[in-house]
Amino acid sequence: MSEERGLLTHEPAGSAPLLDTRSAAERAAIDSVPKGLFLGGRWRDTPATLPVLDPSTGARLCAVADATPADGLDALTAAADAQADWANTPARTRGDILMRAHRALLADTERLALIMTLEMGKPVPEARGEVAYAAEFFRWFAEEAVRLDGGYLPAPTGGSRFLVTKQPVGPSLLITPWNFPMAMGARKIAPALAAGCTCVVKPAEQTPLSMLALAAILADAGVPAGVVNVVTTADPGAVMTPIIADPRSRKLSFTGSTAIGKILLEQCARTVMRTSMELGGNAPLLVFDDADLDEAVEGALAAKMRNIGQACTAANRILVQRGIADEFAQRLAARMAVLPMGRGTEPGVVVGPLIDADAVAKVEHLVADARRRGATVRLGGTAIDGPGTFYPATLLTDVPDDAELCHTEIFGPVAAIGIFDTEDEAITRANDTPYGLVAYVFTENLRRGLRVCEALDTGMVGLNQGVVSNPAAPFGGVKESGLGREGGFTGIDEFLETKYIGVKV
Structure with missing residues (x-):
């Protein structure tokens, strides 16, 4: 790291800035993205910043907030404080918000695709496809939000009835990778919100802009303050470890390497936290x-x-x-x-x-x-x-x-x-x-x-x-490729707890 004008950066010491050859449209797309942490419905700047680079040129696109562990716990507090109200929000209302997010993503495809291409490198046509893929998760889970089922049956021995219901697991930590920076966020956020869970999202440090842009869209779509919080950081271990250890965190969904997934599973075991892991493949x-x-x-x-x-x-x-x-x-x-x-x-x-x-x-x-x-x-x-x-x-x-x-x-x-x-x-x-x-x-x-x-x-x-x-299909692996499924009819179950109520008659 080097220190410039009192601000921490993560650029190589003594490196000369590369020529910025971006077009006006590219500059406008990057400028349109908020650069702060999104905590409790507000954007927060930080003393330290994290540079975002264009892999096709090596040039710096911009800098975003670099969270501290205290910022991460503030994000969890915002999610925990919003949990009860969001869980009690009617499923139809939650679904309507997700459907508005679906439409907003599609309407904003060109800007979002350009942002994704600039920070990650994939060709713009592929980035457009990813925006459409991400939007479809919001539509799918908007429809699933109102279809949470349960059960009612008499006890085999008589004398009571079994009521079975599903309830949100609670504040959820969502850690997303750099290779599909918007779709992987949507694949986690949409079922969490549909189920009634608030969340803290930590995008990959290489590609934070797509998630920050998505957070702004979700806020405009009507997601209440504190329901979705985004923490960008160059030191995910230091920031995420205290959140995982906090008993207010009840769910971790991670997409990334098997090696990191195993470390996170060990950390989650300390509080017996629910986990979903989408890990490596071969x-x-x-x-x-x-x-x-x-x-x-x-x-x-x-x-x-x-x-x-x-x-x-x-x-x-x-x-x-x-x-x-x-x-x-x-x-x-x-x-x-x-x-x-x-x-x-x-x-x-x-x-x-x-x-x-x-x-x-x-x-x-x-x-x-x-x-x-x-x-x-x-x-x-x-x-x-x-x-x-x-x-x-x-x-x-x-x-x-x-x-x-x-x-x-x-x-x-x-x-x-x-x-x-x-x-x-x-x-x-x-x-x-x-x-x-x-x-x-x-x-x-x-x-x-x-x-x-x-x-x-x-x-x-x-x-x-x-x-x-x-x-619409369940995505996930076996063996060291992960735990749980994302998408499909089972995707929302990852964010739900099953509760049984015995009723004496």
Whole structure:
């Protein structure tokens, strides 16, 4: 850290400012976002600030508030103070507010997409898609808010009746990642609010602007003061740990790495806090020799290149049956070779920058390790000189199972192809991982498709499709990929407690 004019910053000491080449529209989009903490319905500035950088240039976009642990506890106090009134707000009223947020997001798509592209790097068309995806969570849970059910039945032995009801779990801590900075927030905030829970949201330090913009939209949509609070910080451990330890916190929903998730689970155990964890993935994509190759290539492209490969659902291990492996690799290489790379604001760009220099270094290391172990680079494979943190679309073939990238998330635009011979071998290798978020299967044989899908140890499977995420479907994994589900009919249950009332008759 360096100190300038009495304000803490987190820019490299002695670094020269990079030339700011933003357009007037880009400047206006960034200027439109509040930069403070959002606590109790008010925006609060802080002495320390956190710079937000454009990964496509390395230039500083702006600075946002950098919260202290005391600020974090103030956010929790605001949420706790608002909890009773929000829980008692009629479900229809809560749903109406969420529906207004849905409409507001769609109406503001262009501004929000540009903000997201500038701070995260994904191409603007993908950012527009994420805004629409985020908006759909508010619509889905607006409709679910009024459908919370319970039960009534006589005791089997007579003499009493069982009443079963569902109530909000209480103030919830929502920690969101940088790769989908608006959608992951919406996927947590919408069910929390629908269930009657207030919340404290901590966005990733690399991408705070999308969440701050969303907080302003929610306030305009009628979310009462204290129901949604946003805390931005460069030191999430110091700020979140006291909130987690506070008994007023009753729920933690986290999306991020498995390593951090395990630490948070240990912390939550001290107060037996309810948790939802959407953690790492190591998704296999299986292509059988009876697959529609055109469909399989397009599916693999979607599963691998969405969000520049920076997704926990990305196809990490592409396993192709031997008889079609060469043709599949040729077709996929041809499709990847023509994907335009550049700044996400440029027309036609598909491959934007990775989030930061560490991400590029990780991808470089994984590709180099695979080559040392015998993999062949069919396309790409070399990082692009700056400015910006770019890595080209890369295709590796003959990737051995002991390559490091087969055991860790690549989080970059690298497609790694291995070969299998039999169905049993494909299933065994696909399941040979501590992770179990999602898998993809391509086959025209319905019996095989169902058989393989049921045998895979994952929470989700895409059968002949490369994208599975949908607000109306339950998203989540098994094993070390997480706990609980987001979205779908079960998503709201993560924020509800079931209460049984015995009535003597």
